[in-house]
Amino acid sequence: MQVEPSSRVELVCPAGSLPALRAAVDHGADAVYIGFRGETNARNFPGLNFSIDDAATGIEHAHLSGARVFIALNVYPMPKSWAAATAAVDAAVTVGADALILADPGLMKYAREHHPRLRLHLSVQGSATNWRAIEFYRRQFGIQRAVLPRVLSATQVERLIGRTPVEIEIFGFGSLCVMVEGRCALSSYATGHSPNMQGVCSPAQAVRWEETPEGRQSRLNGVLIDRYAPGEAAGYPTLCKGRFRVNDDVFHALEEPTALNALDVLPRLIAAGIRAVKVEGRQRSPAYVAQVTRVMRRALDHCLDGTSAAVPPTVTDALDHLAEGRTHTLGAYHRPWQ
Known part of the structure; x- marks a missing residue:
């Protein structure tokens, strides 16, 4: 039995495994998003x-706690993978998913024709950055x-909300993507595998770790992505967050590893009418999911109880300990000139 959506702003948390799903639900998530194994979702890692x-087991656990489960089928399937993609849509209905997160218009058409009562969410991979695009998908x-x-x-988020009846979900915390989701071509340039179709920025089979006299280094299909000093934390290698030599300097030429943290503008966005706050991280551990869910639950409850407009600094500090690069940014949310 599906769970009806709440009228309050939902906290939507990630789960790449059954223990992570339980961690999210048990620590206060209103909804959890997951993916099936294989190339039908944008976190296609081995063991995930x-x-x-x-x-089915995870959805039952979530529903018993009053939480919802969304299944991400958020890639653009090629003709050879179309049957697997539509089978995944059917499977999501069979296991009782509360919504599908879709990017591909063909899959949306299939879902609407074959499962007209199924709730559909437009994925971030759909790259709908204006209200007219969102209205197109609604109609x-x-x-x-x-x-x-x-x-x-x-x-821009505030203005968009005022122009469409579609519920709006924003990212509140997690690894920051430098690209417009759904339009990234960097890793496909290096590996021949598109994150928009095969579901992962850096395919595991293309990743190599090497121990050298100069330090540990990572490569993506032969391309040197980064080199780490002794004791330096080594992140999963992606082209957009690698360090490269530009002229005589070596630095993060495209984007520094940092986490998006929207807590400073969360009260404003809630007042504007957002319906959900999303946490990135289906590739993260159950312990990480539990910690982030607990802190984000505290932050969201603080904003919703009406006692104060600002999230306490202690909450932001707690998230910084979990942030990529141990730093955070408002990203595009902060553009005072607009």
Whole structure:
């Protein structure tokens, strides 16, 4: 039995495994998003994601606690993978998912025709950055929620909400993508595998770690991504967050590893009418999911109880300990010139 959506702002948390799903639900998530194993979702890592049986078990656990589960089928399938993609849509219905997170218009059409009562959310991979795009998906496919790409300012989010009846979900915390989601071509340039179709920025089979006299270094399909000093934390290698030699300097030429943290503008966005706050991180451990969910639950409850407009600094500090690079940014949310 599906759970009805709450009228309050939802906290939507990630789960790449059944223990992570339980951690999210047990620490206060209103909803959890997951993916099936294989190339039907944008976190296609070995050992990650759910079998059909695990998804059914996780959904049952969530529903018993009053939480919802969304299944991400957020890639653009090629003709050879179309049957697997539509089978995943059918499987999501069979296990009782509360919504599907979709990017591909063909899959939206399939879902609406074959499962007309199924709730559809437009994925961030759909790259809908204006209200007209969102309205197109609503009129054509009946989407009920849109997840906004992390390229819009708070002012733009406010204006967009005022122009569409579609529920708006924003990213509140997690690893920051420098690209417009759904339009990245960097890793496909290096590996031949597109994150928009095969579901992962840096395919595991293309990643190599090497111990050298100069330090540990990582490569993506032969391309040197980074080199780490002794004792320096080594992140998963992605082209956009690698360090490269430019002229005589070596630095993060495209984007420094940092986390998006929207707590400073969260009260403003809630007042504007957002319906959900999303945490990135389906590739993260259950312990990470538990910690982030607990802190974000505290922050969101603080904003919703009406006692204060600002989130306490102690909450932001707690998230900084979990942030990529141990630093955070408002990203595009902070554009005072708009």
